[in-house]
Amino acid sequence: NAGVTQTPKFRILKIGQSMTLQCTQDMNHNYMYWYRQDPGMGLKLIYYSVGAGITDKGEVPNGYNVSRSTTEDFPLRLELAAPSQTSVYFCASSYDQDRYFGPGTRLTVT
Amino acid sequence: AQSVTQLDSQVPVFEEAPVELRCNYSSSVSVYLFWYVQYPNQGLQLLLKYLSGSTLVKGINGFEAEFNKSQTSFHLRKPSVHISDTAEYFCAVHQGGSEKLVFGKGTKLTVNP
Numbered sequence: 235n236a237g238v239t240q241t242p243k244f245r246i247l248k249i250g251q252s253m254t255l256q257c258t259q260d261m262n263h264n265y266m267y268w269y270r271q272d273p274g275m276g277l278k279l280i281y282y283s284v285g286a287g288i289t290d291k292g293e294v295p296n297g298y299n300v301s302r303s304t305t306e307d308f309p310l311r312l313e314l315a316a317p318s319q320t321s322v323y324f325c326a327s328s329y330d331q332d333r334y335f336g337p338g339t340r341l342t343v344t
Numbered sequence: 345a346q347s348v349t350q351l352d353s354q355v356p357v358f359e360e361a362p363v364e365l366r367c368n369y370s371s372s373v374s375v376y377l378f379w380y381v382q383y384p385n386q387g388l389q390l391l392l393k394y395l396s397g398s399t400l401v402k403g404i405n406g407f408e409a410e411f412n413k414s415q416t417s418f419h420l421r422k423p424s425v426h427i428s429d430t431a432e433y434f435c436a437v438h439q440g441g442s443e444k445l446v447f448g449k450g451t452k453l454t455v456n457p
Contacts, residue, residue: 238387265443274353276387276434276447284443292444324387331376331395331438333445335387 235260238336240325245280247267254309257325265328266322267292267310270302271319271338277324283308302311346371348437351450358456359427359456365420365451376438377418378445380407383431391399391433394418430455 241256242270264285269277276312281294283302299311308327312319317338325336351366367373376395387395391402399411409420418435435448 237368274449276348276449278447279444282443285452324389331378331393331445332390333388335389337387338385 237261238325238334240326240336240339242339243337244340246344247312249277249315249317249343251315252313253315253341255312255323255325255341257310257336258306259278259286259308259325259327259334260306260333261327261329262305263327263329263334266302267326267328267333268298268308268310268321269324269326270294271324272321310340314329317343319343334343346437346439346444346446348435348446348448350433350435350451352447352451354452354454356454356456357425360424362423363421363425363429363453365433365435365453366422367418369416369418369435369437369450371416371437371439373439377409377411378436378438379403379407379418379420380434380436380447381405381431382434382450388434391420424432425453425455427455427457429453 238259267282278294281300282287319344323339326333349368356449378393379391379393382388394401394411398399402408432450
């Protein structure tokens, strides 16, 4: 199993551009999550999904959108990038209470 | 709302010394507690967890943690650290019935030779 994979690994965006961060898991987990990690701040939940077709907001959803059309994929969309969205983004899936994290996407908005 | 406090943002220790990383949480209901480790430029990995039962929990790489309900603490310990333990460690709390896992701000452990 590849586990949770994320693409791209790195990206630089200009203010106002849009992009989609991809996340795929091959463990058949129903639950999936998007977190952002800022230095000294831990991880903050952006959005999560309890199954295909069902998504819900986390702590910091503003400026992001998600969709979940399949069990495997949970993309995160940034519509109008802002400098405040410079961060490292982690996707995760879970079985019971254990989270399995992807390797992250480092995004810089300038 | 739940919160998690990791009392030390950075902990430097020498190789083979013991270490304790402190974690306190606030919750009045049953919780599940976790420690995750993040090596440089990687995602988080589960180190250990407390769901119920014995309050002393053993994890990977020789780490253990003790759940103390009266002090609302879940401190992580290792009797003898290695250089390879250098990483950032996150404590997290999950409240039963919720999908949300609340993370502390992390403790950077640096093991020096």
